[in-house]
Amino acid sequence: MTASNFDFVESAVAPGPGQALVENLYLSLDPTNRIWMTDVEQYMPPVQIGEVMRGLGIGKVIESNNHLYKVGALVSGPVGWQDYCLIDGQESWPFAVLPPLPPGVPLTLFMGAAGMTGLTAYFGLLEVGQAKAGETLLVSAAAGATGSVVGQIGKIKGLRVVGIAGGAEKCRLLTDYFGFDVAVDYKASDWKAQLEAATEGGVDISFENVGGEIMNAAIARLNMRSRMVLCGLISSYNDDNDANTRANLVPFLMKRASLQGFIVSDYFPKFAAATSELVSWVMAGKIKTKETLVDGLEQAPAALNQLFEGNNVGKLLVKLRP
Numbered sequence: 001m002t003a004s005n006f007d008f009v010e011s012a013v014a015p016g017p018g019q020a021l022v023e024n025l026y027l028s029l030d031p032t033n034r035i036w037m038t039d040v041e042q043y044m045p046p047v048q049i050g051e052v053m054r055g056l057g058i059g060k061v062i063e064s065n066n067h068l069y070k071v072g073a074l075v076s077g078p079v080g081w082q083d084y085c086l087i088d089g090q091e092s093w094p095f096a097v098l099p100p101l102p103p104g105v106p107l108t109l110f111m112g113a114a115g116m117t118g119l120t121a122y123f124g125l126l127e128v129g130q131a132k133a134g135e136t137l138l139v140s141a142a143a144g145a146t147g148s149v150v151g152q153i154g155k156i157k158g159l160r161v162v163g164i165a166g167g168a169e170k171c172r173l174l175t176d177y178f179g180f181d182v183a184v185d186y187k188a189s190d191w192k193a194q195l196e197a198a199t200e201g202g203v204d205i206s207f208e209n210v211g212g213e214i215m216n217a218a219i220a221r222l223n224m225r226s227r228m229v230l231c232g233l234i235s236s237y238n239d240d241n242d243a244n245t246r247a248n249l250v251p252f253l254m255k256r257a258s259l260q261g262f263i264v265s266d267y268f269p270k271f272a273a274a275t276s277e278l279v280s281w282v283m284a285g286k287i288k289t290k291e292t293l294v295d296g297l298e299q300a301p302a303a304l305n306q307l308f309e310g311n312n313v314g315k316l317l318v319k320l321r322p
């Protein structure tokens with residue numbers, strides 16, 4: 001992505017009947033932004049050329065003609081890549097009014113560990129993966145926003161957790177900060193041997209964020225009746241990497257294993273309860289967070305590339321206001 005893929009346009013904005021005007025504060029940068037920019041078959045309509053780029057974020061209501069959104073309320077939802085947005089409660093990804101923030105809880109938590117990526121970790125591991133104490137969990141892109149929370153929920157639930165990440169520094173973070181049991185550096189030449197040693201007894205749940213060669217290596221470690229949770233395939237969003245059309249299916253048959261894809265929005269009705277549980281885990285110190293923050297909307301196109309280059313640690317966000 002480069003700035004040349006985007007136009008910066010200014011126009012006047014005022015709330016009509018039933019609408020509220022929101023001053024956007026933080027924008028979440030997500031791998032799915034890249035999916036929305038393509039015309040592959042996907043779970044939402046792709047963003048059309050000329051439309052405001054879709055993006056989740058947090059903002060503050062500054063004018064309102066809608067009783068659901070009081071002036072001063074903090075809201076999270078599809079604010080778009082813009083400084084202000086209009087909302088009317090009819091959006092396909094509903095806006096949520098944030099609960100009062102407990103002291104010491106930063107607003108950005110509701111974009112990360114208690115936001116969309118934390119919820120993805122929560123429902124992917126607990127509902128799709130059916131995690132059980134004593135099992136071995138393998139997580140790819142483990143030092144990122146979703147993966148870091150998956151691993152920590154795994155520890156809360158009594159699993160043995162192995163993370164895969166790129167580089168020694170991220171691997172140290174996994175074990176020393178996020179509390180994973182073992183980390184595998186997929187950028188090291190011996191990473192497959194590292195993975196075999198780290199999963200000596202096999203893998204009961206594989207939380208897949210990457211796809212391609214990493215996914216095939218994980219498939220080879222699956223245990224009898226194991227579950228592969230297909231959360232994402234980031235290795236193919238940005239190019240024509242066709243490795244994801246060649247997954248090794250044989251172990252699924254031989255091991256009676258399952259492979260299930262999911263999209264976090266499948267769980268909308270359960271978001272509020274899961275969010276409070278995630279906040280309580282963060283406040284109790286059971287989930288630790290990291291953020292990578294960039295300043296200003298004009299940085300968003302270039303910053304999105306950090307996700308594909310592995311330059312982010314934890315949740316990648318744009319701070320829209322000083």
Ligand SMILES: NC(=O)c1ccc[n+]([C@@H]2O[C@H](COP(=O)([O-])OP(=O)(O)OC[C@H]3O[C@@H](n4cnc5c(N)ncnc54)[C@H](OP(=O)(O)O)[C@@H]3O)[C@@H](O)[C@H]2O)c1
Nearest residue numbers: 031120141144145146165166209232233234235263264310
């Ligand atoms: N299904 C859903 O509803 C849902 C919701 C949210 C996110 N997701 C998926 O979850 C995954 C993680 O998303 P996130 O927002 O939490 O991003 P993230 O993990 O914070 O950032 C992406 C990370 O992926 C790794 N990566 C990128 N390209 C790679 C490649 N070719 N090979 C290996 N690793 C690569 C990089 O870490 P390294 O430095 O370790 O390479 C990078 O930091 C994505 O696949 C995303 O699409 C799915």
